[in-house]
Amino acid sequence: MPEVKILEEVCKGCGLCCDNVCPENILILTPDRINSNGYHPAMVTDMKKCTGCGYCFKICPEPAIEIYK
Amino acid sequence: MTKEIIISGFGGQGIVSSGIILAYAGLIEDKHVTFFPSYGAEMRGGTANCSVVVSGEPVASPIVANPDIVVIMNEPSLTRFEPTIKPGGMLLYNKTLIKSQPQRKDIAVVSIEANVIAEELGQARIANMVMLGVMIKKTKLLNLETLKKAQRKRFVKANDEQLALNDKALEKGYGLL
Amino acid sequence: MKMIFGRPLGLTETLQRYCPGCGHGIVHRIIGELLVKLDIRERTIGIAPVGCSVFADEYFNCDMIQPPHGRGPAIATGLKRTRPECIVFSYQGDGDLAAMGTAEIIHAAARSENITVIFINNAIFGMTGGQMAPTTLPGMKSTTSVKGRDIGKQGFPIKVCEMLASLDGPYYLERCAVDTPRNVIRTEKALKTAFANQISNKGFSMVEILSMCPTGWGQTPVQAKKWLGEVMAEYYPLGVFRDLSKEEK
Amino acid sequence: MAEKKLMYGNHAMVEGVIAAGCRFFAGYPITPQNEIPELMSIRMNEIGGVFVQTESEISAINMLFGAAAAGKRAMTSSSSPGISLMQEGISYIAGADIPVLVVNVVRGGPGLGNIAPSQSDYYQATRGGGHGDYFTITLAPNSAQDLYEFPRLAFELAEKYRNPALILADGLLGQMMEPVEFSSKPIDPKSLPEKEWALCGCKGRERRVVRSYDLKAGKLEVLNLRRAEKYAKIINKEQRFKTEYCDDADLVIVAYGTCSRVSDAAVKMARDKGFKVGLLRLITLWPFPMDVLGDMAKKVDNFLVVEMSNGQMIDDVKLATECRSRIYFHGRPGGGVPTPPEIYKRIEEVLGGAR
Numbered sequence: 001m002p003e004v005k006i007l008e009e010v011c012k013g014c015g016l017c018c019d020n021v022c023p024e025n026i027l028i029l030t031p032d033r034i035n036s037n038g039y040h041p042a043m044v045t046d047m048k049k050c051t052g053c054g055y056c057f058k059i060c061p062e063p064a065i066e067i068y069k
Numbered sequence: 070m071t072k073e074i075i076i077s078g079f080g081g082q083g084i085v086s087s088g089i090i091l092a093y094a095g096l097i098e099d100k101h102v103t104f105f106p107s108y109g110a111e112m113r114g115g116t117a118n119c120s121v122v123v124s125g126e127p128v129a130s131p132i133v134a135n136p137d138i139v140v141i142m143n144e145p146s147l148t149r150f151e152p153t154i155k156p157g158g159m160l161l162y163n164k165t166l167i168k169s170q171p172q173r174k175d176i177a178v179v180s181i182e183a184n185v186i187a188e189e190l191g192q193a194r195i196a197n198m199v200m201l202g203v204m205i206k207k208t209k210l211l212n213l214e215t216l217k218k219a220q221r222k223r224f225v226k227a228n229d230e231q232l233a234l235n236d237k238a239l240e241k242g243y244g245l246l
Numbered sequence: 247m248k249m250i251f252g253r254p255l256g257l258t259e260t261l262q263r264y265c266p267g268c269g270h271g272i273v274h275r276i277i278g279e280l281l282v283k284l285d286i287r288e289r290t291i292g293i294a295p296v297g298c299s300v301f302a303d304e305y306f307n308c309d310m311i312q313p314p315h316g317r318g319p320a321i322a323t324g325l326k327r328t329r330p331e332c333i334v335f336s337y338q339g340d341g342d343l344a345a346m347g348t349a350e351i352i353h354a355a356a357r358s359e360n361i362t363v364i365f366i367n368n369a370i371f372g373m374t375g376g377q378m379a380p381t382t383l384p385g386m387k388s389t390t391s392v393k394g395r396d397i398g399k400q401g402f403p404i405k406v407c408e409m410l411a412s413l414d415g416p417y418y419l420e421r422c423a424v425d426t427p428r429n430v431i432r433t434e435k436a437l438k439t440a441f442a443n444q445i446s447n448k449g450f451s452m453v454e455i456l457s458m459c460p461t462g463w464g465q466t467p468v469q470a471k472k473w474l475g476e477v478m479a480e481y482y483p484l485g486v487f488r489d490l491s492k493e494e495k
Numbered sequence: 496m497a498e499k500k501l502m503y504g505n506h507a508m509v510e511g512v513i514a515a516g517c518r519f520f521a522g523y524p525i526t527p528q529n530e531i532p533e534l535m536s537i538r539m540n541e542i543g544g545v546f547v548q549t550e551s552e553i554s555a556i557n558m559l560f561g562a563a564a565a566g567k568r569a570m571t572s573s574s575s576p577g578i579s580l581m582q583e584g585i586s587y588i589a590g591a592d593i594p595v596l597v598v599n600v601v602r603g604g605p606g607l608g609n610i611a612p613s614q615s616d617y618y619q620a621t622r623g624g625g626h627g628d629y630f631t632i633t634l635a636p637n638s639a640q641d642l643y644e645f646p647r648l649a650f651e652l653a654e655k656y657r658n659p660a661l662i663l664a665d666g667l668l669g670q671m672m673e674p675v676e677f678s679s680k681p682i683d684p685k686s687l688p689e690k691e692w693a694l695c696g697c698k699g700r701e702r703r704v705v706r707s708y709d710l711k712a713g714k715l716e717v718l719n720l721r722r723a724e725k726y727a728k729i730i731n732k733e734q735r736f737k738t739e740y741c742d743d744a745d746l747v748i749v750a751y752g753t754c755s756r757v758s759d760a761a762v763k764m765a766r767d768k769g770f771k772v773g774l775l776r777l778i779t780l781w782p783f784p785m786d787v788l789g790d791m792a793k794k795v796d797n798f799l800v801v802e803m804s805n806g807q808m809i810d811d812v813k814l815a816t817e818c819r820s821r822i823y824f825h826g827r828p829g830g831g832v833p834t835p836p837e838i839y840k841r842i843e844e845v846l847g848g849a850r
Binding site: 304317322 | 518519521545547549550551553554555557558559560561562563564565567569583584587591694695696697698699702703704705706707708
C-alpha cells in the first residue's frame with residue numbers, strides 16, 4: 001500500500017499537484033493549516049486510494065512530496 | 070659600435086626580408102640586434118620600411134629616428150628618409166627606380182642599378198640582395214659569408230636554386246664597388 | 247517501507263527560493279535525479295545562469311560555477327576542453343541564452359561542443375521583475391510591453407530550437423514542457439538523452455523546456471500551467487528538432 | 496647558455512606561455528597581436544593543448560574563466576578594443592579569485608583607433624578595468640626576451656594571489672624581432688600541483704562552487720575587505736622596476752614598455768652630453784612601484800614621464816612622489832612613438848644649463 005508524505009514546511013502551496021494531476025483526485029491544499037512560510041500545504045484526503053503513480057511528485061517543484069511503498 | 074639602419078621601399082621589394090637577414094647576420098656574429106617593421110596600410114604595393122639596429126651593446130631603442138645607414142629602394146622613400154640620416158652617415162639608393170638626385174652633401178651617397186643588375190642575374194626581386202651586398206661592403210658592418218648564412222635562416226622553405234641565386238646577388242653587390 | 251519518490255541526492259538540502267509553482271524546481275529535481283541515476287554526480291560541473299536560477303549553484307549537489315549573464319556555453323567550453331573527463335552542463339534561462347548569450351549558444355552549438363545545455367523558456371524575465379524576454383509571445387504583456395508585445399516595434403520572439411536546428415553542429419535538440427506529469431516524464435527522458443550523449447562524446451545537446459512563471463505572468467500556478475499548455479506550447483511546438491542518433495542507425 | 500633565436504615579440508610570447516605550462520588558449524583575431532593566435536593554433540596542436548578561435552573576445556575571456564576554474568593555466572590575448580570587450584569577464588574572474596593570464600598588445604584608441612603601438616590602456620589595466628573593487632596584476636615587458644619570460648612570472652603571481660594577471664605589451668614590442676634565449680626549463684603542466692579550489696568533480700570531497708557574487712546582507716563587503724587585504728599584500732611585496740644611472744640624477748625619466756627602451760637611448764645621449772639623467776623603468780604597473788618613486792622624490796628634483804598617450808601613468812607618478820618634485824611630461828598619443836632625440840630635447844629643455 002503506497003503512502004504519500006507531504007513535507008509541509010517545504011511545500012509552497014502552489015497547488016499544481018491538486019489540479020488534474022492525481023488520477024484518484026485525492027490531493028487538496030489544506031484549508032485550515034498554514035506553515036511557517038505562510039503557505040497552505042497540500043494534503044492527501046484519502047490515502048487508501050493512492051496508487052503510488054508518482055504524478056504528484058513529478059509536478060512538484062520543491063519537491064515537497066515523498067512516496068513510500 | 071652601434072649602427073642604426075633603415076631600409077625602405079615599396080611592399081614586394083623584400084624590404085622586411087632584408088631587415089630580418091641583417092638582424093640574423095648580426096645575431097650570428099654575436100652582436101645585439103633589433104628589427105622593427107613598419108608597414109603602410111596595404112600589405113602589397115604600399116610603402117614598407119624597417120629599422121634594424123646592430124650593436125656591440127644591448128640595444129636601447131629599436132626606434133630609429135636618425136639612422137647611420139639608409140637603404141632606399143624607391144622614390145618616395147628617398148624623399149622621406151634622406152633628411153633623417155645622421156651627418157657623416159651613408160645613403161645607398163636604387164638608381165634604377167629613383168630618378169631624382171640626393172641633395173645632402175654631409176653624407177656618403179652610393180647609387181646602384183639594383184634592378185638592372187638583378188634582372189641580369191635573372192630575377193628582379195633579388196635587387197634587395199644586391200643592395201645588401203653593396204651595403205656590407207661599404208660599411209664593413211657584417212661579413213658576406215654571414216649574410217649567406219642569414220638568408221638561409223630567413224628563407225627556410227626556399228629551394229637550393231633560389232638560395233644560390235640570392236648568394237650570387239649578394240656576391241655581385243659585394244664585388245661592385 | 248521504502249521511499250520510491252523523494253528528494254534526489256543530486257540536490258543539496260538547501261530549500262529553493264523560487265516562487266510557488268515555478269517550473270525551475272521541477273527541472274532541478276530531474277537533473278538532481280539524473281546526476282545520481284547516470285552515476286555522474288562526482289564528475290559533473292554545473293553552470294548556473296544569471297536570472298532567477300542564479301542560485302542554482304546552491305541547489306545542485308555537484309561542483310558549480312556562476313558565470314556572467316549569457317556566457318555559460320563559453321565557460322562550458324573552457325571547462326569541457328580542459329577536463330574532458332568531467333560532465334559539464336549549462337543551465338540557462340531565456341534572457342541568459344536567447345538575449346545576452348545568443349552568440350555564445352550559437353557558436354557552442356556550431357562547434358558541437360560536447361556539453362549539455364538546459365534551456366528554461368518561460369517567456370519572461372523573472373528575476374528582474376517580469377520584463378519582456380526574447381521569447382515573450384506576440385501580444386503577451388510584460389512590464390516593458392504593458393499593452394502586449396508589439397511585433398511592429400518589439401520584434402518577434404526567437405524560437406531557439408528551430409534556430410539551432412538550422413546549424414549542422416548540434417547532435418540533439420528537443421523542446422519539452424513541465425506543465426503536466428506526462429510532459430514532465432518526457433522532459434526526464436529528453437534530459438537523460440542529453441546527458442547520455444555527452445557521456446558517449448556525441449557533441450552538443452540542448453533541451454529547451456517550456457516552464458511556468460506564475461509571478462511574471464500575473465497568474466496563479468494552476469492558471470499558468472494551463473496557459474503554458476494552451477497558448478505557449480502552440481507558439482513553441484514540442485518535439486525533437488534534431489537527433490543524429492537516428493541517422494546513425 | 497642556450498642558443499639565441501631571432502624572434503618576433505609575439506612569437507616569443509607564445510613560446511613563453513607554453514614554457515610556463517599553459518595548454519589553453521582562446522582568442523579572437525585583432526591586429527597587432529594576430530601572430531599570437533596564429534602560432535598558438537599550430538603549437539597547441541603540436542603539444543596536445545587546446546586552441547579555440549572564438550566568436551568574440553567576450554566568449555574568449557569566459558572560456559578562460561572556465562578553463563582556469565578547472566584549475567588549468569589558461570591565457571588569451573587581444574588588443575585594446577578586444578580587451579574592452581573582455582572587461583566584463585575579467586571583473587567576474589577577479590570576483591571569483593581565479594588566476595588567468597590576459598595579454599593586451601595595445602594599439603591606438605579610443606574606438607577602433609589605429610593599429611599603431613600605444614600605451615593608452617594604462618588606466619584600464621591598472622584600475623581594474625571593469626566594474627567593482629578589484630585590481631589586476633599588470634606586467635610591462637620591454638623586449639622580446641621579456642615577452643618570453645613574463646608569462647611564467649604572470650602565472651606564478653596570478654596563482655600565488657588567485658588574481659587575474661595582465662601583460663601590457665604594445666604593437667611595437669609584438670612586431671619587433673630580437674634575439675631570445677629560452678632561458679628556463681619548460682614547465683610540464685602535469686607537474687603543477689592541483690589547485691585546492693579547482694572544479695573537477697566532487698569525488699571524495701565536498702562540492703566546490705566558483706562564484707563572483709554574494710547577495711546575503713553584508714557578505715560581499717566582507718569578501719571585498721578580504722580582497723583589499725590581498726591587494727595590500729601584493730602592493731607590499733610585488734613592486735618591480737629597474738633603475739639606471741639614478742644615483743646622482745638631476746632628472747629621472749619614468750617609463751615602461753617601448754617608452755622605457757626609447758628613453759634608455761635618450762638617457763645615454765644625455766649622459767654623453769654631460770646631463771645627469773637616470774631612468775626608472777617600471778616592470779609592474781599594478782602594483783605601481785610607488786615606494787621607489789617616493790624615496791627618489793626626496794633627492795631628485797625633476798621627473799620626466801614618457802608615455803605613448805596623453806598622460807595616464809603621470810597621475811601615479813604624482814601620487815607616488817606626493818608632488819615633492821617637478822613632474823614633466825612627454826607624450827605621444829594615438830599611435831605616435833617617441834624617438835630618442837625628441838626625448839633628449841625634452842631633457843635639454845627641462846635641465847637647460849644644468850649640466
